Amino acid sequence: MNPDKDIIIEILKNLTLFQELNYNAVKELTYLFSDRIFQSGETIFEENDTGNSLLVIISGEVRISQRADVSGEETLTVLKKGDFFGEMALLDDLPRSATAIAQSDTFMLEISREKFLHFVEKDTASGVRILLTLARNLSARLREADNKIKAFVNLSQWL
Numbered sequence: 001m002n003p004d005k006d007i008i009i010e011i012l013k014n015l016t017l018f019q020e021l022n023y024n025a026v027k028e029l030t031y032l033f034s035d036r037i038f039q040s041g042e043t044i045f046e047e048n049d050t051g052n053s054l055l056v057i058i059s060g061e062v063r064i065s066q067r068a069d070v071s072g073e074e075t076l077t078v079l080k081k082g083d084f085f086g087e088m089a090l091l092d093d094l095p096r097s098a099t100a101i102a103q104s105d106t107f108m109l110e111i112s113r114e115k116f117l118h119f120v121e122k123d124t125a126s127g128v129r130i131l132l133t134l135a136r137n138l139s140a141r142l143r144e145a146d147n148k149i150k151a152f153v154n155l156s157q158w159l
Contacts, residue, residue: 033109038102051089060106
């Protein structure tokens with residue numbers, strides 16, 4: 001189930017997060033990731049858990065959800081091969097904002113905040129590229145959340 005390093009390098013190189021990096025930087029990153037395997041239905045982390053790592057899906061699917069007052073739990077998205085999540089934990093010390101559960105047997109790579117920050121210090125140019133990509137990704141999610149809030153406010157005015 002564990003792909004060899006060349007396959008991992010190719011997968012990481014094709015991720016939005018690492019597309020702007022050269023081959024050597026991506027190769028260096030592969031040594032900082034740890035393998036993680038989860039069975040279908042297994043919880044990867046829960047909302048409000050302490051988080052300190054980013055995960056990349058190599059195979060399988062992961063459901064991301066949040067607690068909701070009325071429905072109990074709301075699915076935000078289902079992530080697949082090549083998607084990454086948990087990136088906010090690389091940037092802050094706050095609890096996880098959602099729950100992640102493996103929807104199928106899932107093989108992932110995980111990098112801790114400590115290892116990521118060490119990489120950024122060692123290869124500043126690559127680190128800045130990754131951080132800019134993270135910022136763009138988080139900005140897009142924030143805009144999407146803003147649009148949902150606007151739609152909800154507009155809908156609630158008609159009720």
